[in-house]
Amino acid sequence: MSSAAEPEIPDFPAARAPGCPFDPPPVWQTLRNENPLTKVRLWDGSTPWLVTRYADQRALLADPRISVDSSRPGYPHLSPHGGGSNLAFLRMDDPEHARLRRMVTAPFAIKRIEAMRPAVQKIVDDLIDDMLAGPNPVDLVEALALPMPTLVISQLLGVPYTDHQFFQENTNAIIRRTATPEERAVAGRQLGEYLAGLVGQKLTDPGDDVLSDLATRVNAGELTRREATQIGVLLLIAGHETTANMVALGTLALLEHPDQLDLLRKSDDPKVVASAVEELLRYLHITHNGMQRVALDDIEIAGRTIRAGDGVLTLNEVGNRDPEAFPDEPDTLDITRNARHHVTFGFGVHQCLGQSLARMELQVVYNTLYKRIPTLRRAVDLDQIPFKHDGFIYGVYELPVTW
Template structure:
């Protein structure tokens, strides 16, 4: 997809034709780009209605500036029980009601209980440990058979090992939590199966915290146990926090590592920049550009309007739903020059909204950035001839079109 011919000042609103179904399909041969229909929508209007699985028709917000303004606005709610909230799948009850889907002040109260380990200073202190994990996995790759699935052999283990260390979860249980996490993140899974997976993960975290109550350690789950004992959290709230941090802490970064590698293999001139340089400035820039260009959270940030909002000459009414489609916001030509081009040296990529914006932006983004920086600064230099295995190209890979988090199911590589 190219940005040539894009209109930078679309009409404010388009509400005169039948809404298109959302999420939309990506083009088969352009798996790294937003869906063509979504790009066309951005050219048409800043706000346009879409149709969801339940027949509801929320507004889709196509522009970067409008999304940031709305995600900062306290007149919109992240609570899926708010009238008009655009649900991505059927609700399965309040038992799995994560704190990230609550509004302030309750959201802020709960978030503060787990944010300390994710501060930039605390995360930066983990860099040597993350470097050892990455180096160890690359050592195993180099000593093992070829070809190999980079997802299973590297992209999934690296963030799993890191988040297990941070939380205090035994990595020996990785097959269990990875399997159930994958079920939670499939959009097309039977709701009963999704509920069962969440119940199993919650039970697992609850049991683990019970053991930490008897023998606390220096980890995040032990800290949550202290919050329970002090009466600040219920045992169920603590277990649900554990589920969120465990699932988000490995699945998102794993998909980003694999998808980013696939994108770099498709853009060899960009891959060469990382392979031939150890400049930390370039590595940091490359990570931000990959986050902007790929944006694995591809079903949008969803909100309900609590009070009428006037924005850019448009009135969003109380009780209406909005979807901030961050993947298309990160391709907004008014925000990024030549946005459909992957440019690892892009100077302003960090302004992306891949981690969201406002009070609900991703808690774990410092850790994700660190892991991606270590991977980008290590993998391609240590395995300079890394390439796709087999006769197929990137377009032949199995992409997670059905996932709440976008990525590839497998990435067969050799060297």
Template sequence: MTEAPTAPAFTTRRASGCPFDPPPTTSRLREEGPLARVSLWNGSTAWLVTRHSDQVAVLRDPRISADNRRPGYPSISAAGEATRAHNRTFLTMDEPEHAAQRRRFTGDFTVKRMQAMRPRIERIVTELLDAMEEAGPPADLVTGFALPLPSLVICELLGVPYEDHGFFQRASAVIVDTRSTPGDALTASQELTDYLSALVAAKAREPGDDLLSRMATQQYATGQSTLDECAKQARLLLVAGHETTANMIALGTCALLRNPDQLAAVRDGGPERVAGAVEELLRYLTITHMGRRRTATEDIEIGGQLVRAGDAVICAADLANRDPEVFGDPDRLDVDRQARGHLAFGSGPHQCLGQNLARAELQLAYPTLLRRFPGLRLARPLDEIPFRDDMAVYGVHELPVAW
């Protein structure tokens, strides 16, 4: 009797010398077909959805659940499995609960609201670059610019004291590290939740003009949400609000430094060209490299393949964003490409709430940095840069630069 072939392991390991491209193992799976069975860290299996059109359909299908409490949900690691009940937010809820919870925050992340924040973001960018220039080269772009910029912005928006950034950045790093032990991840998650619970409670007594104050007075004080529920939603916004954009700033800068003609286009381009370049960098890099995790609630056909109720599903956005049926010459960085159809922010009802904020930060960060330091260069060979293969959000741990 012939044994069934073993499903290849889902991996985020990049090929040597190709840190900006998806892992070659999963790229080959896309070439072989729209769906592939892959094995996960705990020996379970999931359907890997590789193509753009199928991912859009899956992410919009109500028969595909985002609820991480369901049996068979494909957690990204042992730490993720241990904390999934503790980490329940609107991100891992289905309709109508998801829409009801998410709607409470949409007004804080509209295009209009983000446009109003741009002058403040611009001032923060300038102040950080002033400090970098004064300190002189070499510098770590992550600690000097990429990480403090979105941290300062999300702190102001939420009403979190920035002087506590050392604490919440360390806790966040443990939470998003797939190598964290379940105990360490639970401890970090609980410490951050406790910290935000205390903040929400304080703002219920003395509210200010910030998102946590509105959460405290409109949700907690009215009984719509418990203090713990408010804190967990706040934790999601705080962690996602600085981890993702920080890594896009640093990784995008690294990619541009390796593509001088594309860097020049961003440095010298007007607002429209820069906005387009940001979309292309989001497509090309796709830092959400663990895929969007789901579970089928009914039998469903995806890309011609029958997926049974209870099966785990992973939508690999990094593969969708390199789909040649959607993006011509997809492995080439082209900042003048019309890349608006990318799935870096997902699709459907769970599309990233903070995408307007991320765009505003990136559209200001890249050109201002490159114009301030026209001689910006890597201070270390590319193969010595520590990339974040094992983190839930891809990027670099540090980016030494000089000018």
């Protein structure tokens, strides 16, 4: 079906409604209800398919006829940069994707992650101690949301935390949608050179960390140094930036829903905390510009035909609000909801490798922060909080809080 058959092709991305920072753009919600598979127009004039319904998203993300390879013609690039060179297996199809991903699955296994919980708890407690001993108000992003996952992923990977400002700044350049191709290229090159240096050190002086495991595989001929470096870059970026945004944005959402915050604060049940994490992941879904794919073959879905070579965007933040999947007021934050089946971490073979780590970190933060600081509240009006509308990962640049 050609794009000419559509009465109107909306531009992508779209703006959120004023005063509704936690909700997807209303135009996509409307399309999900009225035209769940439609074309949209990107910055370069290309018109990929936008998939807004939960069931269709899961079907496509699990379909082997859909590719994540960003070098294929028709792949829907969301900005004029052509990136993907440092994203390791994130932009690869099987079997190469599976080969490289297997190299780092063990450190993210649930049992290994659970063994890290006491260490993460100590990091969170120490950071909250520093908050309470320091100035009031304070920026929660700077005081807790960003340093916590950065410390955790640094220890897990074997990256010196003292270099955190360097890799955080370069990460911001890579994920900022408005960054120029030159800015993104420089940031990618600097991060690549940095990780390559660390991998090189661990070839001869390994430790007990993920980069040392990768270096061991390089020595064994299972990986090239370039592959090990690219995996390191991917894990470093994904391991701190996503969770940091969920900590801050989730806290803000709870502060705006005091009844839900009260339920969470008063409960000592780990199941309530875990449920709250899943619901916040569903309700917020910080990857707010969709998951990009390109069709390898013709695919019949939702009464339409996606042709081979067509770009596809699965807008999972809208799928997570689909009443067919979440029938009880899906636009409402309800931490008692069974939301575990959300598609925030994707679906199929490319679902997020680090989801167990993210869940554990969020459980520790959400179970600790509001109990230790029960009077936590915003220090500024909601309209004064700077949201990340210009990034591929949604959140807030600052969250001033007081108590």
